[in-house]
Amino acid sequence: MEVSHKYLVMAQEYVNELCEGKPAWEIILRTAGATILLAWAKNFLFKDETLFERGKKTVFKLARKVPTVKAKIEEEIEKVSVSMTHDLNQAIDNAPYLTKLPEKGWGSERIMDEATKYTQYGSFKWETGCASGTVYNGNQALTDIMTKVYGMSAWTNPLHPDVFPGVRKMEAEVVRMCCAMYNGDSKSCGCMTTGGTESIILACKAYRDYAINVKGVKSPEMLVPVSAHAAFDKGAQLLSMRIRHVPLDPITMKVDMNAMKSMINRSTCMLTGSAPQFPHGVIDPIEEIAELGMKYNIPVHVDACLGGFLIPFMEEAGYPVPRFDFRLKGVTSISADTHKYGYAPKGSSVIMYREPKYRHHQFFVTPDWQGGIYATATIGGSRSGGIVAACWAALVYHGHQGYVDYTKEVIQTAKKIENGCRVIPGIFVYGKPEVSVVALGSHQFNVYALSDQMSKRGWNLNALQFPSSIHIAVTVLHTQSGVVERFLKDIKEISESLMKNPPKNDGGNAALYGMAQSIPDRSLVGEMAWCYLDAVYSTKGSKTAKKSI
Known part of the structure; x- marks a missing residue:
């Protein structure tokens, strides 16, 4: 205590000496200036990102202002944008887009014909259990019930519980049933x-x-x-x-x-x-x-x-x-x-x-x-009151035992996939999957190449990063007879092929994710993602587009 008191007195004397003979306004001004400087330094130094990370971003930002660098980046981003728009147009068979309201409204028959055409686009047949997650059930009886209940409630709006008391009741019951599932007491909400x-x-x-x-x-x-x-x-x-x-x-x-x-x-x-x-x-x-x-x-x-x-x-x-x-x-x-x-x-x-x-x-x-x-x-x-009502219908349709039965099937299937993948040379399973997701990696080859090859065989898997990996989220559709066996057979055959003959020029996810993870300027990756989102909303048809509707 005596030592600390001694230094405190010394500090006070030092400050007094500095201020001796100085006018009050100067002392106040210097104090305010020092406070502002310290506050700025604190905000500058203590941020989520390190000084190194911020410095790196500043360097990239300045480099992108160099005309030749800027032009090259814009050229590459334009290529990415064109490529993504092309891929999305291919998925709809290069069909033309509606870009304004029809002069006269369509009849119900034409609407249904066109809607049927739209819903049949795409090469992935999710009904066969080829997609990771995406569609979690697909049961036709359930689909019919939810569709009917939605139709009965299509015009309802939970914002107006006085006008639509039934939908309010449904929503309250959905919440209460879920709270009970998670062992919430009467206070849970x-x-x-x-x-x-x-x-x-x-x-x-x-x-x-x-x-x-x-x-x-x-x-x-x-x-x-x-x-x-x-x-x-x-x-x-x-x-x-x-x-x-x-x-x-x-x-x-x-x-x-x-x-x-x-x-x-x-x-x-x-x-x-x-x-x-x-x-x-x-x-x-x-x-x-x-x-x-x-x-x-x-x-x-x-x-x-x-x-x-x-x-x-x-x-x-x-x-x-x-x-x-x-x-x-x-x-x-x-x-x-x-x-x-x-x-x-x-x-x-x-x-x-x-x-x-x-x-x-x-x-x-x-x-x-x-x-x-x-x-x-x-x-x-x-x-949408219709969504609330259809959700309520799904919960009461399955009931407690229905969910137990489906859970058993899904977890069993995920375990089969996990155990099957663990013995396939060239790949490994991340961690110990406990529910429905199995993630794969490889020390032998680019795991994204495996994903791309699986796509060519009709599978749609999720690509992950940091670390490089892919996964499958098992759904009820994967519990169908023969799906797991086909999945494991394809994974094994492709893994063996990739170990024997690694692709020289990776494309698809292998190229995209490999490049994205290696780019130090993450803002460029963000801009590539913008290209994808722009392409999703684009109505620019391909040059080979058919005659307008």
């Missing part, structure tokens, strides 16, 4: 959303606002595994939140708990784990994350969007799974997609909370609008 992305963004909003309004946190930030869904990054961008990515254990592919613990600070407003995560199909250590949340009084969100209607039924289906739901006191919210393994139509998901205090901060309310008091539970105002 939630709402339906348009998909997993909206469910995740709403959880981010709830915890951001809770941290600001209740805890007094000025700049809330979230901690998410690097394997967490990109919807968290989208939420961070839209909500002006800081997002910090926690590394994975390179062997298990689960989030590194020591790293997560070390990254917690006073601004952390939420912790996240996936059950399972999308890339490799493993479940993060939710129990440990929940314990961290309890210890530091931080809300914990479990992203079960992918496996949301599998993991609650796995134990009954004969596949033990670690606890992941509201039985863990630290878990405060869960997102689960009804439009995946809930087998409801696309455009439906559920966000659930342990208690209403969190959901209240998700709500949007503006009491002073001239149009009246405006309050919505989700991002959208008007929503």
Whole structure:
């Protein structure tokens, strides 16, 4: 104590000497200037990106202003854009586009003829079980029921519960059934959303606002595994939140708990784990994350969007799974997609909370609008009551036992694929898949070349990056007789061929993902993604397009 007091006195004397004989205005000005300089230095030094990363970006940005470099980049991006538009036009047989309203409305017969033609485009026949994820069921009886229920509710809108009380009841029942699935008590609550992305963004909003309004946190930030869904990054961008990515254990592919613990600070407003995560199909250590949340009084969100209607039924289906739901006191919210393994139509998901205090901060309310008091539970105002009704129909159609039975079939099939792939020379399985996703890599050849060759045989797999890998998300369609055997046979034959004769000029995913991962200027990769999205909305036909409709 005496030593520290001594240095404090010395510092005071030094400051007094500096200020001696100086006018008050100069002292105030110098103090203000030093404070501003220190604040600037703090903001400059303490950011998500290192000085090296920011310096690298600055160098790339300046280099792109050099005329020759700029011209070359624009030329290459134009090539990518043209190529992507060409591929999308090929998928619709180079058919012409409608670019303005018909002069007179079409009759029902023509509409049905054209709609039938549109829905039959494409070379991938998902009905045969060739696609990873994408369509999760396809049962015709279920399709018929959902279509009829949707038609009965096509004009309804949950924004007006007084006009459409039946749809309000359906939505409330969907949420309550899901909360019960996840062992929520009478306080548990939630709402339906348009998909997993909206469910995740709403959880981010709830915890951001809770941290600001209740805890007094000025700049809330979230901690998410690097394997967490990109919807968290989208939420961070839209909500002006800081997002910090926690590394994975390179062997298990689960989030590194020591790293997560070390990254917690006073601004952390939420912790996240996936059950399972999308890339490799493993479940993060939710129990440990929940314990961290309890210890530091931080809300914990479990992203079960992918496996949301599998993991609650796995134990009954004969596949033990670690606890992941509201039985863990630290878990405060869960997102689960009804439009995946809930087998409801696309455009439906559920966000659930342990208690209403969190959901209240998700709500949007503006009491002073001239149009009246405006309050919505989700991002959208008007929503499709038809989707709500069809989702409700899907849940009650299957019932508890129906989901248990489907879960058993899906997990059995995923295990067969995993075990079969583990003995194929040239490839390996990432981590220990626990639910429906099996991710593959290779030390012997470019794994994206395997994906491209599988595409030529009619398979549609997901390409992943960092590390290079591909995966298959098993659905009910893959449980059909002969699908697994055909998949393993094709993987084995192509792997053997690639080891014997590696392709000299990689194309397709092999070229795209190989190039994308090697480009140090990630903004260029972003611009290539823009090209793809532009192409999706393009109505520019190919030169070989047929006569206009």
